[in-house]
Amino acid sequence: METLLTLQTERLLLRPFTADDRSAVQAILGDQTVTRTLLDIPYPFTSEDADFWIRAGHAGIQTNLLFPFAMTRRADGLLIGCIDIELQPEHRRGDIAYWLAPAHWGQGYTTEAARRIIQFGFEDLGLNRVYAQCLRTNVASARVMQKAGLRYEATLRHSTIKDSAFVDIDVYGLLRTDFPT
Ligand SMILES: CC(C)(COP(=O)(O)OP(=O)(O)OC[C@H]1O[C@@H](n2cnc3c(N)ncnc32)[C@H](O)[C@@H]1OP(=O)(O)O)[C@@H](O)C(=O)NCCC(=O)NCCS
Secondary structure (H helix, E strand, O other): OOOOOOEEOOOEEEEOOOHHHHHHHHHHHOOHHHHOOOOOOOOOOOHHHHHHHHHHHHHHHHOOOEEEEEEEEOOOOOEEEEEEEEEEHHHOEEEEEEEEOHHHOOOOHHHHHHHHHHHHHHHHOOOOEEEEEEEOOOHHHHHHHHHOOOEEEEEEEEEEEEOOEEEEEEEEEEEHHHOOO
């Protein structure tokens, strides 16, 4: 498989991150408006954290276990967020996740990217199952999953600790057999 692949949607180019994206990544993941609904992102999020995060993504690409894409606008090349799919190849399933700079929320960008990466998962990666998870309170993320075609499956009660408190996680998924061709 080609490692440095890109995907396109109507308004977006999804491309691999490069070292030059460090300050953009730091700006977005350094914003607690973004990270308060994410797990495992340190605060403050330093330039070194951004470097480490980009390198970890490249390591994932090398092993074909993680495909992180910078969400960039085709019109001007601006990096506005990230969408990724993490594989468990032994089960032919992939877990998608995403984040976006707040200035661009509510314009359908993440839904557009999620539809494309779901298609990538089924058609290019040959997955049998694509799913995503969010905090039960993360209405915007749940809405993205629904609009992208994932179906609500379950609530994992108190499955995770976030900011020293147990939180519920909602799971949305889709099987290959249900994916419209
Ligand atoms: C989740 C996130 C990626 C959504 O990105 P986005 O590009 O704004 O999403 P979209 O515009 O495609 O869709 C968002 C939908 O949620 C809805 N929404 C947003 N906030 C909402 C709220 N508080 N209550 C109800 N609906 C809400 C929007 O109206 C929209 O639905 P609609 O098209 O039916 O009106 C963005 O909010 C984000 O980066 N959040 C922080 C990081 C995060 O939580 N990532 C997901 C972790 S699981």
